[in-house]
Amino acid sequence: MICLTLTEKDIENNLLQYQKYKKLIDVVELRVDMLEGAIPVDSVIRFPELCEKPVILTCRKVKDGGKFSQGERSRFNLLRKLIKGKFSYIDIEEDMGRNELEICVKQNGIAIIRSFHDFYGVPGDLFKRMHKISQQGEIPKAAVTPKSFADMARIFEGEKELRDIDKKILLGMGDYGVPTRILYKLTGSLLSFCSAPGSSQGAPGQITPELMKNLYKADTISNETAIYGIIGNPIMHTASPAIHNPGFHKLEINAVYVPFLVDSVRSFFLFSEKIGIKGFSVTVPHKQNVLPYLGIISNEVKQIGSCNTVVKTKKLWKGINTDYYGFLHPIQEDLETGNIKKALVIGAGGAARSVVWALRNYGCSVLIVNRTLDSAVKLAVKTGSSAIEKSELAVISMEDSQNRPDLVVQTTSVGMEPNAGKDPAEEYTFSGDEIVYDLVYKPRMTRLINRASQAGCRIVYGYEMLYAQGLLQFKTFTGKEYPQG
Ligand code: NAP
Numbered sequence: 001m002i003c004l005t006l007t008e009k010d011i012e013n014n015l016l017q018y019q020k021y022k023k024l025i026d027v028v029e030l031r032v033d034m035l036e037g038a039i040p041v042d043s044v045i046r047f048p049e050l051c052e053k054p055v056i057l058t059c060r061k062v063k064d065g066g067k068f069s070q071g072e073r074s075r076f077n078l079l080r081k082l083i084k085g086k087f088s089y090i091d092i093e094e095d096m097g098r099n100e101l102e103i104c105v106k107q108n109g110i111a112i113i114r115s116f117h118d119f120y121g122v123p124g125d126l127f128k129r130m131h132k133i134s135q136q137g138e139i140p141k142a143a144v145t146p147k148s149f150a151d152m153a154r155i156f157e158g159e160k161e162l163r164d165i166d167k168k169i170l171l172g173m174g175d176y177g178v179p180t181r182i183l184y185k186l187t188g189s190l191l192s193f194c195s196a197p198g199s200s201q202g203a204p205g206q207i208t209p210e211l212m213k214n215l216y217k218a219d220t221i222s223n224e225t226a227i228y229g230i231i232g233n234p235i236m237h238t239a240s241p242a243i244h245n246p247g248f249h250k251l252e253i254n255a256v257y258v259p260f261l262v263d264s265v266r267s268f269f270l271f272s273e274k275i276g277i278k279g280f281s282v283t284v285p286h287k288q289n290v291l292p293y294l295g296i297i298s299n300e301v302k303q304i305g306s307c308n309t310v311v312k313t314k315k316l317w318k319g320i321n322t323d324y325y326g327f328l329h330p331i332q333e334d335l336e337t338g339n340i341k342k343a344l345v346i347g348a349g350g351a352a353r354s355v356v357w358a359l360r361n362y363g364c365s366v367l368i369v370n371r372t373l374d375s376a377v378k379l380a381v382k383t384g385s386s387a388i389e390k391s392e393l394a395v396i397s398m399e400d401s402q403n404r405p406d407l408v409v410q411t412t413s414v415g416m417e418p419n420a421g422k423d424p425a426e427e428y429t430f431s432g433d434e435i436v437y438d439l440v441y442k443p444r445m446t447r448l449i450n451r452a453s454q455a456g457c458r459i460v461y462g463y464e465m466l467y468a469q470g471l472l473q474f475k476t477f478t479g480k481e482y483p484q485g
Helices: 011-024 041-050 072-082 100-107 126-134 149-156 174-182 209-215 241-250 265-275 299-304 322-336 350-361 373-383 392-397 447-454 462-478
Strands: 002-006 027-031 055-058 089-093 111-117 139-144 169-172 192-195 226-232 255-261 277-282 309-312 317-320 342-346 365-369 386-388 407-410 435-438 458-460
Touching (some): 002 011, 002 209, 011 209, 041 055, 041 072, 089 100, 100 111, 149 169, 149 174, 169 174, 174 192, 174 255, 192 209, 209 241, 226 265, 241 255, 241 462, 299 317, 299 350, 322 350, 322 462, 350 365, 350 373, 350 407, 365 392, 386 392
Parallel strands (some): 002 027, 002 192, 027 055, 089 111, 139 169, 342 407, 365 386, 435 458
Antiparallel strands (some): 277 309
């Protein structure tokens, strides 16, 4: 079940949120501790009658990530009044102590979710504590904080370790925990919480109901669902789930594509073998880190020394580099017809390596400029290009037309959100004859592109490459063309 956590400051706004998202969810959690001012006891009691969906009553104290700051006696007295409402579940923390509240709750036919929260890690006795709770006839709930990918992977062991517990809730908080929220059915969890955009998150890492229901179709995932994803650090800004998941839906492929925050590539490969991941995209900083784990590599990966797409073949992991082909796609004709012969590449990082090799393989002469000259020189030596100092940019832009570049490619992260508005090549003045290609795709219109477009240059946007490489990845993953329209 997908559960919407309602965290608005009054009951009216909580009802509005419920109405807005009810088609996307199965359950709601009313967070009474997030209500502002005196708790409107009667309105809270009536709340479940105004919802068609089951409601969980929760009043979380500060220590457990909530806002209820009065003492335990007040919380107890408040909950005793509120359970007169037709709530389906009540969330009571593990340390609340067993008292007459439970007797009243059970008499009112409300199921108890007995929860514990760990904001510092994943406790060693996680599964033991959940077993202990279930022996009392209650639904155990653990919300824990994975601090590494290995921690996150341990949460998935819940499926096996807690198999004998019919109803349980087991979720990882924070960015590392996001896959446990999307793939909650694979941890054996009864439900997963989400929060409305613009509302306070009920807990760190909750995503929106639209993403849960429409993008990830989290409630339809089963052991038959093929799992794909993207690994990186950081990763939550990634646009790739919004490319792959709609493609799966249109072709009615039972598959999901999930963002994985990964600190250790080794932990990720171990996890992939365990849960049967079929393929994944790779982004910064892991494009080289994955290489030792690949059994088969394509020619461009061998040449560039970096891989952004990994797929499981029968026994081995195979690595390819779709950045290479994605970059070429919008300018291939210009390269084939000789329209582009000379290129200036700004940056010497991972993306620049794909770009420079692709241009060199088409016989283009390439000048590389980078903040750190040493990296530019190293890339130039490997690829048979030339490296220049940043101060030389002004000189190049004053050259006569035969000596100016036909193509300028911006491959640094400068100008990318959240640092939009910066220009990594201010010294260069565009003549208007260059094709200008900025790999940054967020925002679409970078400062550099804006300057080039005002000078009359032909523009290639970063999203064109992103999209082209994404479609190629999709074909690599599924064997099918990305659906048009
Ligand atoms: P990377 O390996 O970390 O390289 C970063 C590059 O940016 C290096 O050349 C670095 O210079 C330079 N840089 C970083 N901060 C800088 C600053 N403040 N001033 C000047 N230069 C700076 O990253 P990457 O994988 O190459 O990715 C670079 C960008 O390309 C990212 O924005 C990424 O999103 C984008 N990209 C887009 C696509 C697409 O499909 N459109 C595909 C891949 C990448 P130093 O060597 O001096 O550190």
